[in-house]
Amino acid sequence: MLSTGDEVLYGQITDTNASWLAETLFSQGLVMTHRSTVGDSLDSLVEELTQRSQVADILIVNGGLGPTSDDLSALAAATACGVTLEMNQQWLAHIEDFFSQRGQPMAPQNRKQAEIPQSAELIDNRAGTACGFSVMLNGCRIFFTPGVPFEFKIMVTEQILPRLKKQFSLPEPPLCLRMTTFGRGESSLAAMLEDYPLPDGVTIGYRAAMPVVEIKLTGPQRLKAPMEALWQQIREALNEWILFEGTQGLPAQLATLLAQRGLSLAVSEMYTAGLVYWQLAGAAVPLRGGELPVSVPETLAQLGERAAALARKSGAELALVIGGLDNETLGVALMAPEGIQAERLTFNSRRHSLAMRQELISTVAMNRLQRWLQGKSAPLSYSWLEVSERFPRTPDTDPEPGQ
Secondary structure (H helix, E strand, O other): OEEEOHHHHOOOOOOHHHHHHHHHHHHOOOOOOOOEEEOOOHHHHHHHHHHHHOOOOEEEEEOOOOOOOOOOHHHHHHHHHOOOEEEOHHHHHHHHHHHHHOOOOOOHHHHHHHEEEOOOEEEOOOOOOOOEEEEEEOOEEEEEEOOOHHHHHHHHHHHHHHHHHHHOOOOOOOEEEEEEEEOOOHHHHHHHHOOOOOOOOOEEEEEEEOOEEEEEEEEOHHHHHHHHHHHHHHHHHOHHHEEEEOOOOHHHHHHHHHHHHOOOEEEEEOOOOOHHHHHHHHOOOOEEEEEOOOOOOOOHHHHHHHHHHHHHHHOOOEEEEEOOOEOOEEEEEEEEOOEEEEEEEEEOOOOOOHHHHHHHHHHHHHHHHHHHHOOOOOOOOEOOEEEEEEEEEOOOOOOOOOO
C-alpha cells in the first residue's frame, strides 16, 4: 500500500485507511508485505510507484485524486507509465450529474477528477466525485483510490477485492481468535501463557493499548480444532481479566447483557466528564438519562448514597456513579437491585495523560457493571490503580450512610 499526502506524512491526520485495509486484506487471506507514505511531491510519487511496481504484484495507492493542485496521483501514474492524461467523458458526465442532482454548480477544478492515464481501467466510485483507476506497470497492477475513508472502503470492498478474486486464486483466510483483557499488563499476561505449547504454524500475539491488552491466536484454518482447544485453555486461565472476545467492544457487550435482562441504567460521572455515557449511548445501551455531578469530594458512603438516589430518581434498575479526583483518589459506585457496590481507587502512577486516565476509569466503571451482570465479584486489583477502600452495603439491612 502507498498512502499519499503531506497531511498523512507529517502526522497531521491518522492514516486509518491503512490499518483498515491491512486488516481487511488479512481477513481475505492476503498479507500486506509493505506500506509506505509519500507527500505531495510528483517526483517522490513517481519514484515510489516505480520502485514498488518492481517488487509487488498488487499495489493499492490511496489519496491524491481530488480536484486541487496538490492532488497528484493521476499525473504521477501517467508519468510513471510514460503516457499522458486524458479526459474520461463517462466520468466527467458522472461528476456533472453528481452536482446537478444536488442543485450545485460544478467548479471547473472538478474536471480534473475525470482525467486518468491513457489506457487506464476506470474504477467506479458510487459515493463521490473522484474516480478510481487501475494501471499496469512493470507487471504490477496498481489501483488508485480516493482518500476519503467512506469512499475508499466502498471501492476496496465492491471494486478491488472482486477483481483480485477473479484474477488470482486467493489463499484461504487465516483463523484469528481474539480477546481483550483488562487489569493485567502485557508482560504479566505473556508470563501466564508462555508455557502453553503452540501448534506448528500458529502464533500468539499481544497488543497493548492502555488500558487494555488484546491477545490474538492466529493460524491456518486447517488447525481450527487444536487452536480452539488451546483457546479454551487460555480463556480459562485469563477468565478473571477477559473483557470480551472478538471485536464486539465492551459497550456493545453491556448493551446485549442489559437487554437480555430487561434492565436500564442511569449514569453520573465527574472525573470522566461524560465519556462513559457517550460510549454507552453509542452502543445503544438502555439509558435513563444522567445527572450533573457534584463538585465537592465525597466519601465512599456518600457516593453510594448518590447512586441509590440516582436510581430512584431516574427509575432505572441500575445506577453507575463516578466521583471526582481528590489527591489522586476517586470513587466508583454501582447501585444494583440487591444493594450498593463501591470502591475507592488511587492512581499509582502519574505518567499517564488526563485522557488516558479518564479512559482507564471509564473502563473500570463499565467493567464493574459488566462483572455484576455476569455474576462476578469485583476484581482484587487493577493495573495502574490501587483499591484503597470497598463499600458493600445492603439497604434493607444496613443503616443509611451517615446514620
